[in-house]
Amino acid sequence: MYSAKEAAEITGLTTAALRYYEKEQLLLPISRTDQKYRRYSETDIEWINMIQCLRRANVPIRLIREYVQLLIQGGKTISQRRRMVQEYIDGLHNQMANLQNALALTEKKLAFYEELLQRPAAQNLTYLEEWNLFKRKGDSE
Amino acid sequence: MYSAKEAAEITGLTTAALRYYEKEQLLLPISRTDQKYRRYSETDIEWINMIQCLRRANVPIRLIREYVQLLIQGGKTISQRRRMVQEYIDGLHNQMANLQNALALTEKKLAFYEELLQRPAAQNLTYLEEWNLFKRKGDSE
DNA sequence: TCTTGCTTTGAAGCGCACTTCATAGTTTAT
DNA sequence: ATAAACTATGAAGTGCGCTTCAAAGCAAGA
Numbered sequence: 001m002y003s004a005k006e007a008a009e010i011t012g013l014t015t016a017a018l019r020y021y022e023k024e025q026l027l028l029p030i031s032r033t034d035q036k037y038r039r040y041s042e043t044d045i046e047w048i049n050m051i052q053c054l055r056r057a058n059v060p061i062r063l064i065r066e067y068v069q070l071l072i073q074g075g076k077t078i079s080q081r082r083r084m085v086q087e088y089i090d091g092l093h094n095q096m097a098n099l100q101n102a103l104a105l106t107e108k109k110l111a112f113y114e115e116l117l118q119r120p121a122a123q124n125l126t127y128l129e130e131w132n133l134f135k136r137k138g139d140s141e
Numbered sequence: 142m143y144s145a146k147e148a149a150e151i152t153g154l155t156t157a158a159l160r161y162y163e164k165e166q167l168l169l170p171i172s173r174t175d176q177k178y179r180r181y182s183e184t185d186i187e188w189i190n191m192i193q194c195l196r197r198a199n200v201p202i203r204l205i206r207e208y209v210q211l212l213i214q215g216g217k218t219i220s221q222r223r224r225m226v227q228e229y230i231d232g233l234h235n236q237m238a239n240l241q242n243a244l245a246l247t248e249k250k251l252a253f254y255e256e257l258l259q260r261p262a263a264q265n266l267t268y269l270e271e272w273n274l275f276k277r278k279g280d281s282e
Numbered sequence: 283t284c285t286t287g288c289t290t291t292g293a294a295g296c297g298c299a300c301t302t303c304a305t306a307g308t309t310t311a312t
Numbered sequence: 313a314t315a316a317a318c319t320a321t322g323a324a325g326t327g328c329g330c331t332t333c334a335a336a337g338c339a340a341g342a
Contacts, residue, residue: 004319015319016301024299036308037319043272050246057243061299075257075266082254085247092244096237102198103233105191106226113223116216125216131184145289156289157331165329177338178289202329 007040011048018048026051026064028072057092112137148181152189159189167192167205169213198233253278 004015011018018040021027027047030038040048054064067084070077112134116122125133145156152159159181162168168188171179181189195205208225211218253275257263266274 005317014301017299019320020300053243053246055299056239059243071268071271074268075264075271078254078257078263078266082251082258085251085254089244089247089251092240092247096240096244098197099233099237099240102194102200103230103237105194106230106233110223110226110230113219113226116219117223122219123216125219127212127215130212130216155331158329160290161330196329 001039001041002045004038004040007038007045007048010045011052013048013052021048021051024061024065026061026068028068058095059088063088108138109134142180142182143186145179145181148179148186148189151186152193154189154193162189162192165202165206167202167209169209199236200229204229249279250275 002010004018007013007018008015013021018027018038022030027044030040030044033039051064063084067081070081070084116125116130116133143151145159148159149156154162159168159179163171168185171181171185174180192205204225208222211222211225257266257271257274
């Protein structure tokens with residue numbers, strides 16, 4: 001069992017964030033010592049880790065709450081949850097596609113900069129000249 | 142040349158968002174008809190598309206503004222911009238890793254659900270029983 | 283001409299995900 | 313016994329990225 005501060009240290013969150021998650025019902029109510037101080041169990045910590053993984057993947061609080069509420073209703077909500085997870089996976093693929101696009105654009109940009117930096121005359125380019133150079137390069141590929 | 146509304150339609154943004162971007166200096170000042178109404182040029186539209194690509198990849202407004210401000214200073218800022226782009230690419234890889242993690246977790250979850258749905262008894266599982274089943278499965282792999 | 287619709291501006295509002303603050307009670311160490 | 317550290321709560325504040333609003337000016341068709 002861990003105190004608020006310990007749980008915060010372990011998970012890398014703040015105590016305030018943990019309370020926030022609990023209030024928003026992403027966590028099951030945390031057990032208390034003599035009706036006052038929170039005691040986080042190992043299971044709580046694991047649960048928090050799962051939440052963090054979802055948060056890092058930009059799953060909104062609202063959705064996580066929905067999922068958790070289905071979860072605590074037990075086995076009868078499995079097919080609903082499967083559907084949620086499926087939709088979420090689709091969304092992830094979408095997000096990844098966006099990142100891939102941006103990655104492609106910026107890597108092209110980086111290569112362009114490397115190329116420009118080979119010639120000292122680059123210093124004197126205006127942004128419009130540079131823009132046109134980049135466009136012509138992009139088109140010719 | 143396009144009116145505010147047309148530019149909004151073409152780019153899929155709202156006129157308010159376009160004004161917001163201009164105010165935040167992601168866009169160069171848009172030319173005006175008789176000192177009043179905005180006229181968006183083809184170049185403006187292209188520029189906006191670039192901004193949108195960055196936004197879709199979660200680049201914050203603040204960073205885009207920084208970049209644009211270097212850009213309009215011309216060739217002498219190329220090496221600075223190269224550095225920015227490099228850092229941004231590193232961040233992208235990070236974000237993708239997070240998405241990959243989440244994807245792995247949720248795909249495992251999905252497979253688990255598919256498996257559970259094979260047996261009707263799954264209906265009667267409590268969330269704790271389910272959690273333990275999932276954990277044991279994860280550990281044994 | 284009058285109405286409808288587009289445009290302008292600044293200011294205020296909003297949803298999200300927390301953080302910070304104010305106030306108060308508890309526990310531990312010295 | 314008392315100070316230092318930790319915890320609790322609700323409420324307010326923050327930063328982001330827009331959106332919405334209010335008040336006003338312009339423009340084109342019936």
